Amino acid sequence: MRLKCPICGKVYEEPVQRCECGEPVEFELLKGEPYIGKSVWERFYDFWPVEPALEFSLGEGDTPLVKSKLSEELGVRLYLKNETVNPTWSFKDRGTFLAMSYAPKAGYKAVGTVSTGNMAASVSAYASRFGLDAKILVSESASNEKLKAVSVYGGDVIRVKGDYGRLYFESLKLGESLGIYFINSDNPFRVEGYKGIAFEIVEEVTPDYVLIPTSSGGLFRGVAKGFIELKESGLIEELPTLVAVQAEGCSPICRAFEEGKERIERFENPKTIAKAIANPYPPSGNAVLKLMRDFGWLCAAVSDDEIVEAQKKLAGEGLFVQPASATGIAALKKLVESGVIPEGAKVVSILTGSGLKTLSHAEGGRIRECPLEGLENCLR
């Protein structure tokens, strides 16, 4: 199975983590046909670069596509891909599962990741499931509260003192020498696992637009590759327009895109409540920029106020997502108002992770008090 660098074009015969040029690598396009099967791993069997280790699956993927009640208000036909129902409550599980299907086959006894949030929890959980040791590197500032959802699975959670920005590359280097397979944000197998989101969407609708909260760029690249492979296989006629959505307070990809640059630059002093998409120097940033240019796709940045409003809108129809996951709806409102997305378009927004992960950032609703004696009046 060959990998290729999307930026310099160098080809690798073995699953390396990154290209020598510093950019991410990706598996060559896979083509195939769909089968009848229970899980996305079986139905799209031709499209995975490694045999999915189904005996260790926790049921990741095959998430609901919900027809949104916000369609009327927003003037589009809106569908919500609810990734919050994954085993550790985010889409990360899809990529973690596929990467761990590979790691033991390549002889690794331990896996790792660099994350403080959803990816850390996902790798920790699946390492336990696969019976692998886990080395979870988190930032010095990660709160004990947040790390409970990571350490509960029994992995080795390590607070690293020092420059968190360097940790991604340092972990890959050390992982190679120590035999730990680091499944970081844009690991090539992880990105492949995310293709399932595209596959499942087209089983139900053919969207005109797909809104993708974007941080490292791994999710965007995976969903993009999924749609491209469907088209190359003759299973869809046209690619949807993909929209990378970032928070204004940390939007290195949108900024470079707007300025017509080929390379992202580090976003200084990031500040947003959407912590899950606040990577100031996305490792797949240049690859995402290239995809957006090659296919005429879009980037949109939204403010924290707009994110909070969108989070409430989603809760208003029963879906509690974390701030990062509400950015798609915040962007959609702007893109429809400015005429970029036409009225009546078929739109899918990916709800990437659960609101229960970030309770401290959630604005709750109204709570009343009532004495038992007067309960009848309170219920009228």
Ligand SMILES: *Cc1c(COP(=O)(O)O)cnc(C)c1O
């Ligand atoms: C990881 C994550 C993202 C962004 O994914 P990338 O692959 O880093 O671009 C978006 N939303 C949530 C909730 C996440 O956990």
Ligand SMILES: [Zn+2]
């Ligand atoms: Zn390269």
